[in-house]
Amino acid sequence: MTPVSISYGKIFRFWLPLAATWLMMAAEGPFLAAIIARMAAEELNLAAYGIAYAFGLVAESPVIMLMSASTALCRGRLSYLRLRNFTLILCLAVTLLLGLFLLPPLFFFFAEQLLGLPTEIAVLTHRALLCLLPWAAAIGFRRFYQGILIAGHKTRRVAVATTLRLLTMTSSALLLYRYGQINGAIIGTLSLSAGVIAEALFTRYLAHQTIAEILQKKTSATPQMSYREIWEYYLPLALTPFIGLSIHPLVTFFLSKSRDALESLAVIPVIYGLTFVFRALGLSYQEVAITLLAENRAHYPQVRNFAIGLGLFTTGCLCLIAFSPLAELWFHDLSGLSQKLTDFATPPLQIMAIFPALTVIVCWQRAILIDTRLTRPISLATTIEAVGIFTLLSLSMLYFPVSGAVAVSIAYVIGRLLAVVVLHRSLAGAGNRFSPVRGRD
Numbered sequence: 001m002t003p004v005s006i007s008y009g010k011i012f013r014f015w016l017p018l019a020a021t022w023l024m025m026a027a028e029g030p031f032l033a034a035i036i037a038r039m040a041a042e043e044l045n046l047a048a049y050g051i052a053y054a055f056g057l058v059a060e061s062p063v064i065m066l067m068s069a070s071t072a073l074c075r076g077r078l079s080y081l082r083l084r085n086f087t088l089i090l091c092l093a094v095t096l097l098l099g100l101f102l103l104p105p106l107f108f109f110f111a112e113q114l115l116g117l118p119t120e121i122a123v124l125t126h127r128a129l130l131c132l133l134p135w136a137a138a139i140g141f142r143r144f145y146q147g148i149l150i151a152g153h154k155t156r157r158v159a160v161a162t163t164l165r166l167l168t169m170t171s172s173a174l175l176l177y178r179y180g181q182i183n184g185a186i187i188g189t190l191s192l193s194a195g196v197i198a199e200a201l202f203t204r205y206l207a208h209q210t211i212a213e214i215l216q217k218k219t220s221a222t223p224q225m226s227y228r229e230i231w232e233y234y235l236p237l238a239l240t241p242f243i244g245l246s247i248h249p250l251v252t253f254f255l256s257k258s259r260d261a262l263e264s265l266a267v268i269p270v271i272y273g274l275t276f277v278f279r280a281l282g283l284s285y286q287e288v289a290i291t292l293l294a295e296n297r298a299h300y301p302q303v304r305n306f307a308i309g310l311g312l313f314t315t316g317c318l319c320l321i322a323f324s325p326l327a328e329l330w331f332h333d334l335s336g337l338s339q340k341l342t343d344f345a346t347p348p349l350q351i352m353a354i355f356p357a358l359t360v361i362v363c364w365q366r367a368i369l370i371d372t373r374l375t376r377p378i379s380l381a382t383t384i385e386a387v388g389i390f391t392l393l394s395l396s397m398l399y400f401p402v403s404g405a406v407a408v409s410i411a412y413v414i415g416r417l418l419a420v421v422v423l424h425r426s427l428a429g430a431g432n433r434f435s436p437v438r439g440r441d
Contacts, residue, residue, distance in 0.1 A: 006292065006299045011306050015288045017159035018150070022280035024159075024166045029053075029273030030335060031170065032191060035177050036184035037336035043266045045184035048121050050269035052128035052189055054248035056135050059098045061245040063090055063140030065237035068370055070147030071287045072294060073233075076217040078224050084144065086230050090238075091140040098136060102129055115253045124185050131189040135196060142200035145207040150287045151294075152210040161203040169195030236379040237370070243382045247389055251408055254393045258404025260344070267345040267405055270335050274321070275352050278314040282360035285310060289367035307364040314356035322350040344405065351409035358416040365423035377426030381419040389415035 036045045066087055074080045101107060104126070111122040146158050173191040180187065225233065255264045285307060292299045321327055327349060331342040366378050389411040396407035 006296075006302050008302060008306060011288065011292070011302060014153065014155060014292075015285060015306075017155040018284040018288060019281050021159045021162040022284040023277065024162045026273070026277040026280040027166065028169055028192065028195070029269065029276060032173060032188040033270050033273055034334065034336050035173055036188055039177070039184040039187075041183070042336075042338075043262055044121060044124065046269060047262070047265040048124035048128055048183075048185040049188045050265065051117070051121070051125045051252055052132065052185060053192075053269065054245075054252060055125075055129055056132040056189070056192070057245040057248060058242065059094060059101075059132070060136040060139045061241035062094050062238040063087075063136060063143060064241040064245075065234070066090075066140055067143035067147040067150070067287060068290060068366075069230075069234055069237060070144050071151045071290050072147075072370055072373075073225065073230075074148050074151060074214060076224070077215045080148070080211070080214045082225070082227060082230060086227065086234070087140055087144045091137040094136045094140065095133065098133060102126065102133070116256050117252075124183060127183075128185040128189040131186060131193055133193075135193050138193070138196045138200040142196065142203045145200075145203045147287065148207050148210050148214065149203070151291055152213070153291075154206075154210060157206040158203070161199050161206055164202050165195040165199035168198040233373060233375055236375040239379040240366075240382045243379065243386050247386050250390065251393070254397065255404040255408065258397060258407060259401065260403040260405070263341060263344050264404035264408070267331075267337070267341055267348070268408060270331065270337060271345055271349050271352065271405070271409075274330060274349065275318065275355055278318045278356040279359040281310060281314050282356055282363050285360065286363040286367050289364060290370055293367065293371045304364065307360055311357035311360035314360065315354055318356055319353045322346070322353045344403070348403075348405040348409035351406065351413060354413060355416065358413070358420060361420050362416065362423065365420070365427060368427060369423070374426075377423060381422040381426070384422050385415040385419040388418045 032049070033046065036042070036049055039045060070083055070087075073083055101110075107126055107129075108122055111117045111125060112119060117125070142161070146161075149155065149158050169191045172194045173187055176182065176187040176190065251268075252265070255261060255268065258264055289303050289307065292303050321330060327346045328342055331337045331345050332339060337345065362381075369375060369378055392411040392414060393407055396402060396411070400407065
């Protein structure tokens with residue numbers, strides 16, 4: 001039987017490799033942006049890369065929560081086989097849909113007519129997105145197997161695979177930068193695809209022992225789910241990142257119509273990359289909480305308190321950068337932005353400084369709901385967050401004379417606060433389904 005209590009040291013050691021994994025992934029954006037910023041047509045390529053990356057995130061959104069699902073559900077042979085087959089079908093469907101979207105008539109109608117992108121940026125974005133075609137499926141497979149490793153308390157192997165991803169991405173980007181005769185935006189997306197494909201293959205290799213152990217378990221302590229039940233359980237989880245990540249291309253539309261449009265399009269990817277470094281620490285905690293709560297709900301106080309400390313730490317670190325000369329060091333010296341763009345990017349970063357703490361709160365709330373198999377409130381909260389963001393952006397375009405980057409930062413923060421409130425109300429309503437003091441064998 002799992003011990004009733006768990007030490008903070010054990011939680012830290014379990015979480016640390018996952019935090020390192022997310023930090024390595026967080027380093028990708030700033031690294032690639034720094035390379036692109038040092039090439040010709042800086043603003044054009046940064047804007048195209050940022051737009052292509054946003055579309056790539058939307059394409060991968062249906063598969064992102066496979067890691068949470070496999071962490072929570074893969075407890076025996078039957079559950080593993082069913083969720084693996086579900087993953088195969090989902091990844092294939094997502095890849096086909098992205099391929100259809102990239103057909104030139106459809107893509108350029110959407111990019112130029114609906115988003116209002118200049119033709120030069122639209123063409124470069126289309127080429128960059130073609131390089132991201134295998135991205136979503138590779139993400140789905142590696143997150144499915146990462147969840148299996150996490151549930152098996154083999155988080156170090158997850159970090160090892162991500163190290164290979166980072167090395168592959170970095171070496172690809174540097175070689176293409178040095179010897180390739182292609183645009184910076186394409187270098188960025190080609191490098192991302194190469195890294196994640198390598199990570200997916202290596203994660204599957206590292207998970208083979210854990211998979212063998214799962215296949216030997218004929219029965220599971222938790223009820224087995226049919227394919228229909230898996231679909232009903234996973235659909236809200238798939239919709240959650242889809243809605244959340246769909247925000248970014250639509251935000252691009254607002255930015256293209258906003259005050260200081262080109263500057264805002266250029267700096268938002270850099271700001272987003274920096275904030276993601278600290279938000280990643282909170283995102284990495286979601287599967288930790290799911291695993292520990294699933295093993296024994298008596299772990300609840302320690303897992304909750306660790307989340308509180310993590311939220312305070314991450315927001316404190318980002319505030320230290322945003323409100324000090326470190327902001328100029330990051331934007332100008334490390335990211336390679338001009339002094340004009342550096343000054344332009346600092347106020348939005350200061351507004352976003354609270355975002356890492358809000359991310360930790362949301363991930364903690366989601367972990368509890370996923371553990372209780374109550375997933376619908378998760379997508380509802382994200383929907384309300386998205387509606388709040390779009391409403392605020394529309395109002396800012398009509399009534400408030402601020403730059404697009406500042407308007408987006410304010411909208412992101414207020415939208416996330418709305419999501420926290422909705423999830424809190426859902427947790428209060430689900431109190432009878434989750435008892436922190438009740439253990440689970």
